[in-house]
Amino acid sequence: MASGQMVGQAFDLNGKVAVVTGAGSGLGRSSAEILADAGCAVICADVDRESAEATAAVIGAAGGTAAGVAADVADQTVHGHLVELAKSFGGLDVWVNSAGVMAEDKVLDLAESDLDRLIAVNLKGTLFGCQAAGRQMAASGGGSIVNMSSAAMLVPSPRVAAYAMTKGAVVQLTRIMALEVGKLGVRVNAIAPGFVPTKMTSRYYLRPDGTEDEAMKAAVLEPMAKFAPLKRVGEPADIGFAVLYLASPASSYVTGQILSPNGGMAMH
Ligand SMILES: NC(=O)c1ccc[n+]([C@@H]2O[C@H](COP(=O)([O-])OP(=O)(O)OC[C@H]3O[C@@H](n4cnc5c(N)ncnc54)[C@H](O)[C@@H]3O)[C@@H](O)[C@H]2O)c1
Incomplete structure (x- = not known):
């Protein structure tokens, strides 16, 4: 085999179709762009239609295939529509549940409304996505589902109990579903990222007018970077x-696992 051919094939997603939720920003957006770069047609779904369309436009401008659609993952019915849209692009091979929201409060002050919102989006939204994708993939001979957990499920940090509870639940959902659907050719894995500056994390350094305070940003990011063995x-x-790894044939023997790109800040 020619040099590079085996590796190229292992990460080749040409002819495949992916749905990425939360694709309008941050990790979902990067995931959509990288899957498209590997050859995948990508349905970019986000509760914010404009941002979903913007991601699809960036992919299209780079020569890829994508559609941007409005979808609130807390609404169980939207997942079936996303499956149908993927089928109109040729099938469903990859589903990434990246849509997520955060609330911060100490346990003693945690409002039920915040808890309900996080459960609706982070947990039920991921479950509904897993169900819709899993049913379609089981019927069509297989596929790969990637759920976004968080290092917060492993490292107890103050004020993020509701968020960490939902992300811990996503881990167990991932493992149990992997157990149930492996024989159907469906792989289910999760990613537990460390701290990545995105719209979600910018709340630590936003001014009241919504712009980023650079000095405050540096003050937040520097200790975060120091804390990680890789120092960033x-x-x-x-x-x-x-x-990309979990979506591609390179990981065809991997299911029920939690991959932790976190600079080494948490190890498990
Ligand atoms: N950034 C980090 O440091 C970090 C670390 C660990 C885990 N995560 C997880 O990664 C995922 C992506 O986070 P991010 O940092 O990219 O955040 P982000 O805020 O930049 O992006 C999240 C996207 O999800 C969308 N979204 C929110 N609610 C939605 C809903 N109900 N339906 C559909 N879309 C919805 C938002 O509009 C946004 O575009 C989340 O699940 C988050 O919990 C992030």
């Missing part, structure tokens, strides 16, 4: 490449 925070592409 993550880039969205660090997570996008982990998604």
Whole structure:
């Protein structure tokens, strides 16, 4: 085999179709762009239609195939529509559940409304995506589902109990589903990223007018970077490449696993 051919094939997604939720920003956006770069047609879904369309436009401008659609993952019915849209592009091979939201409060102050919102999006949204994707993939002979957990499921940090609870639940959902659907050719894995500056994490350094305070940003990111053995925070592409690995034939013997691109800040 010619040099590079075996590796090229292992990561080749030409002719494949992916759905990425939360594709309008951050890790979902990077995942969508990297999957498209590997040859995949990508349905970019986000509750924010404009941002989903913007990601699809970037992919299209780079020569890839993508569609941007509005989809609230907390609404169980949208997942079936996303499956149908994927089928209109040729099938469903990859599903990435990246849509997620955060709330911060100490346990003693945690509002039920925040808990309900995080459960609806982070947990039920991921479950509904797994169900719709899993049914279609089981019927069509297989596929790969990638769920976005978080290092927060492993490292107890103050004020993020509701978020960490949902991300811990995503881990067990991933493992149990992997157990149930492996014989149907469906692989289910999760990624537990460390700290990656995105819209979600920018709340730590936003001014009241919504713009980023650079000094505050540096003050937040520097200790985060120091804490990690690799001495930096993550880039969205660090997570996008982990998604590519789990989506591609390179990981065909991998299921029920939690991959942790986190600079070594947590080890398990
Ligand atoms: N950035 C980090 O440091 C980090 C670390 C660990 C895990 N994560 C997880 O990675 C995922 C992506 O986070 P991010 O940092 O890219 O955040 P982000 O805020 O940049 O992107 C999240 C996207 O999800 C979309 N979204 C929110 N609610 C939705 C809904 N109900 N339906 C559909 N889309 C919805 C948002 O509009 C946004 O475009 C999340 O699940 C998050 O919990 C992020």
